[in-house]
Amino acid sequence: MHFIVGMLGLGLTLAYTLTQGHASGFGGIIHVPSLILLGFAPLCMTVASYKFSELGGAARAVVRALRFSASRSRAQLYEALTQFAAEVRQRRPARALEIANQAPHDVLRQLGPLVIRQYSTTDIESTASTSLFCMVSGMKRAEDVLGTLSRVAPATGLVGTVLGLISLLKDLSRFEQLGPSMALALLCTLYGLLLANAVYQPLARVIHSHMTVAVEEARLITRALVLIREDKPLADVRKLFELSGTSPHGAGAPAAEIATGTAGEP
Template structure:
C-alpha cells in the first residue's frame, strides 16, 4: 500500500481542522448534511455525465492503483537486461526462452518473447511502443476523471453557498438565526475547495506520477531488448541504459562491477 496517500490526506485535513480549532472554532460548525450532499453528490454527478460506461467501470481499478505500491526498480532491470545480453551472446536467442519462466512482469515478458520468437527489430519496437502508447492513453483517461472532479468540486461549493444564502435571505425576518445560517452556507464552499485540493486533484497527480514511472520503465525495457537483439555487449547495453537513471543512481551503478566481467568476456 502506498502509505503516502492516506498520510498526506490525514496531514492535509488535520492541518485545516487544527488551524480552525486554534482560532476558537467548533468542529460542529463545519458539519452540514446539505452542503455535503450538494458538493459530493453534485461533483460525482457532474463527473459521471462526462464519462462512458467503460470509464465508470474502471473507477475501482483506478482507486486501487492509487493505493497500490508497485515499484519499478530501474537499476535492477538494467542488471537483468545485461544478464540476458550475456545469455543471448553465449547461447543465442533460444537461450533466453528459459528466462521467460522466471519473468513475472508482463511487459518485460512480452518483450523477451518477441526476441525469442525472432521478431524483426523494427517490428519489435513498433509492437512495444504501441503497448506503451495504449497504456499511457488509458492512464491519461483515469487522470482526466479526477481532474474533472477537482474542477467541479469548487463550483459545486459555490452553488451550495449561493443556495444557502438564498435560504438565509428568505428568512431575514429572524435576525437571530442569520449568523449560523450564513456560516452554514459557506461550509459548502469549504467542502468544495478542500476536497478538490486534498482529494480529487492529488489523486489525479498521483495517477499521473505512477503512469510516468511505468512509461519510463517500459521505454528502458524497449531499448534494452533492442540492444540484445542487435547483439550489443552487456557493458554497452548497461552504459546506454544509464541515461534512464538519475545522476546519483548513475554514479552508483558506475561504481558497481559489471557482471559481464564476472561471468567472463563473451
C-alpha cells in the same frame, strides 16, 4: 445508463440538501448537508460524464500510482532485464519467457516474447510504440477523470453557496435558521476548494508522475530489448539506469554483467 445514474444521484443529493440544509444543526466547521453535497454531487457529475469502465480504470490507476515507488520499480526492472538477457544469451528460451511473463512492467511482458521469437528490431520498436501509446492513453484518461472532479468540486461549492443564500433570504425573519443557512452558503465553498486543491488535484499529479516514470521505463525496456535482439552489450542502458538513480551494482550485478556482455565496461 451512466448518464441517467449520475443525474439521478445528483438530483437526490440536491433534494436532500434543499430539505435538510436549513434544518441541520450548525456545530462549527462540520455541517452534514454541506459535506453530503460536496461528497456526492461531484461524483455524480463525473458518473454522468464517464462510463463505468472508465471510472473503474481511473480508480485502479489511482491505487497503482499511490502504491508505486520509482526507485523500487527501476531496481526490479533492471534485475528482470539482466536476468532475461542472461537467459537469452545462454539459449534458454523457456526460462527467458518465464522471466518476461513475470516481469513487473507491462511493456517487458509484451515485448519479451518477441525477442525470443527473433522478431526484427523494427517490429519490436513498432510494437513498443503501440504498447506505450495504449498505456499512456489509459493513464491520461484517469488523469482527466480527476481533473474533472477538481473542476466540478468548486462549482458544486458555488451551487451550495447559492442554495444557502436562497434559504437565508427565505428564512430571514426566523433568526434561528440564519446559522444553518449561512453555514450551508459558506462551508460549501470551503469544502469545494479543499476537495479540489487538497484531494483531486494532488491525485491527478500523482498519476501524472507515475505516467512519466512509466514512459521512461518503457523506453529503457525497448532500448534494452533491441540490444538483446542484436546480441549487443547493455552498457548504454546500464548507464541510463545509473543516471536515473538506480545502481545496478548490487550483490548479483557481476554475474548479470558477465551474462549480458557488460563485464569490464566502465
